[in-house]
Amino acid sequence: MPEGPSVRKFHHLTSPFVGQQVVKTGGSSKKLNPASFQSLWFQDTQVSPSSSGGHASHRLVLHFSSGRFLAFYNCQMSWSSSPVVQPTSDILSEKFHRGQALEALGQEQPVCYTLLDQRCFSGLGNIIKNEALYRAGIHPLSLGSLLSPRQLEVLVDHVVEFSTDWLQGKFQGRQNHTQIYQKEQCPAGHQVRKEAFGPPGGFQRLTWWCPQCQPRLPPDEPEQAQLS
Ligand SMILES: [Zn+2]
Structure with a gap:
């Protein structure tokens, strides 16, 4: 995608x-x-x-x-009816609705699922997901409902900032610089972990995170519970 x-x-x-x-x-x-x-x-x-x-x-x-x-x-070419993407959920549109995005992220489900839900974040793919979560210091399986409003704000900021910067880089012929995606170490030198995460019965996407820079919320839940 x-x-x-x-x-x-x-x-x-x-x-x-x-x-x-x-x-x-x-x-x-x-x-x-x-x-x-x-x-x-x-x-x-x-x-x-x-x-x-x-x-x-x-x-x-x-x-x-x-x-x-x-x-x-x-x-890929095909005939199709009108696209259904709302500009309010397009992370790169000037009509992107921040309040709507924050509300979606605050749901009681792992934030890494919500970020890839194209109805909430159109245009947000796996690279942006991994990078924004790392930069915001949020564990991918953290339940949105347990994050503070401030953390959710910071996460949305990083989504928009990373995407915008990536787009600008494309026009300038610059590679987008990833800090965690497909890395073995985070920029602080910690060992990075990699697992496939996704909603039960849904598409499981490879996810990279640093257990030290991105502590898990709630911290006591065994990680296996979220694996498919
Ligand atoms: Zn780290």
Whole structure:
């Protein structure tokens, strides 16, 4: 699943074509006939990172009346109804609703589950989850209901800050710098732990955390209880 900054960059690159007409098409795709785009108007471009998908190697080229063209490579292409992502839950939208995000995180469930719930945090993927939790000093399995309002605020701050910084880095050709994701040691030199966590019956995602920098809440619960 692409994370927010990746698809947001795509959105930024395609936006200038909105309002233009397709005058010529090219490429090949098994699912879509490129010629079917001929003479259509490019009306909108939307970020919908929640759409999961397999790998595809289609190619589609759209030439516009302006003389410029868009070429899509290795894209998953399909016809779909309107995306359902609300801008209020899009972590990179100026309409992102902080209060709504805080309320979702405060639920009585591990915060690492809530962060990956695309209905609450559209665009938030596994890298952002791991990095924001580490930076906020919060154990991934901490129940949101046991965290203080201040801790939840700090977590949302790190989600937005890391995502925004990652997006800016993409435009500047800079690698995003991770501190915990796929690391063996945290920046303080502690041994990092790695487990797959996810809701019962749901998708289990690899999670990296530092037991020392990210103490568990509640501290006495055995960790096995949360493993699938
Ligand atoms: Zn540490």
